[in-house]
């Protein structure tokens with residue numbers, strides 16, 4: 091049975107952890123889906139891990155659509171959510187609705203993720219949700235604001251921590267079905283998780299969220315550099331280099347194809 095948004099809410103109530111990983115192409119998506127990952131996020135981190143940009147800012151909506159279509163084709167069971175990229179939704183609720191609508195209509199994914207919890211963004215998200223488009227929120231370290239925040243941990247002072255909690259409550263009231271909490275102290279993530287009825291998905295936010303997400307390139311050991319909270323479960327960079335070297339050696343020695 092395909093994973094649904096109401097199921098994520100049930101899993102929170104049942105205290106069943108939600109497993110989320112990112113994907114940027116068909117093959118990765120198919121492998122993650124077959125491995126039983128609950129939610130596959132076409133994260134705009136693909137701008138960095140798959141396209142070689144320094145930040146997530148340069149990726150366009152059309153590029154995200156291209157990758158989301160490929161991911162969607164690889165998935166049978168997981169819920170697929172796609173990031174709205176920088177400046178495809180911040181201008182106005184109309185722009186957000188237009189971009190989110192394109193993502194759902196053109197790719198077949200089930201929802202979008204939007205960063206931020208400041209008042210005008212909460213208003214924008216409420217409009218998108220009211221149009222029938224599921225939205226996943228994203229608070230704490232929001233990489234589309236890297237030029238203001240850097241990649242530093244957020245919510246460290248009591249005032250900052252209270253602000254993030256207030257934003258989480260406002261996003262829940264706006265109708266988001268879950269919130270990604272990135273790079274905030276574990277105690278703050280736990281406070282937010284206890285306060286909300288929707289699931290929280292942590293990344294660098296301790297062990298007490300309702301689920302966890304990682305960037306798959308980090309999990310696979312493909313990234314040249316990764317954040318301190320990431321974890322690699324295999325070193326594919328080394329495995330790929332070894333495979334390429336072995337092939338090269340066989341070809342140069344005229345052993346390949348014999």
Ligand code: KIV
Pocket residue numbers: 112131132133134135136173270293303304305
């Ligand atoms: O773009 C992305 O991969 C993300 C995750 C880090 C949550 O937003």
